[in-house]
Amino acid sequence: MRAMILNRPRGGLVLTELDRPEPGPQQVLIRVHACGVCRTDLHVIDGELTGGKLPIIPGHEIVGRVVAAGAAVTRFIAGDRVGVPWLASTCGACGYCVSGRENLCDQARFTGYQVDGGYAEYALADQHYSFALPDGYSDAEAAPLLCAGLIGYRALVMAGAAKRLGIYGFGAAAHIVAQVARFQGQQIFVFTRPGDDAGKQFARELGAAWTGDSDASPPELLDAAIIFAPVGSLVPLALRGIAKGGTVVCAGIHMSDIPAFPYAILWGERSIRSVANLTRRDGEEFLRIAPQVPVKTAVEIFDLAQANEALRRLREGHITGAAVLVP
Ligand SMILES: [Zn+2]
């Protein structure tokens, strides 16, 4: 099979011919039809996330069809369409796993980071960590639901019942979260990089009540804000824009350092929290809600061999919606 492989951080991905893998007892072998390109892939490829497997096939928004199943597989049969997210496995026994917080499991392994992912013609996945996908989405449209969608959804839940919700950075996750938030009756205030007129226009098309530069003040105090951009200096800016009792949610896996700020902008029971990974319950909830909204995903499609190009455009902020590789 053809795969795009990371041999060493900052070395770029290399198109490589590999043997097709064989499924273990709990695994399905998937013919990959689409794989989303996520900012986390950039953090892996750029060496900002260390501790992963090398070489690695990145990609953790996999949509495909089961072509073979291990002896113990009961959830899927050949021909089923499945989605594979970032969470590849957990220990199932630790304090986090048994209390509904498997996203925090110390033994968790992640797709495209510690387990080969979907930048390839075939991928393996554990049956218990794979999802059935709603009809009505093409393979490419469904791919961004699997990380941008469901980790974005977790961030939205963590932001609480905010009537006025700020969103910093309007990429793949934000364009999905904005639709769910509007569906829930929330007002959306979107902050983008100064000069990103295309991003602001896209946000208004998806129902944003206001758009502005990331260093601007919102027209009124917000109830919560979600930061999708990996930029720590946005945290104090977001805190200054929320009302007492509000939460600033940092939704990315990596962020530049947060500068010091006066205690006064945290005072008044404001809080800052991160969102880490996903639980399978997040996935099931979000995949049930998405067709009700209905969430529509904007995708830019690239061939598998164009993965480096897709990543470069994502890094430069030139993707509208989500980039998706179609092998
Ligand atoms: Zn992701």
Ligand SMILES: [Zn+2]
């Ligand atoms: Zn665990």
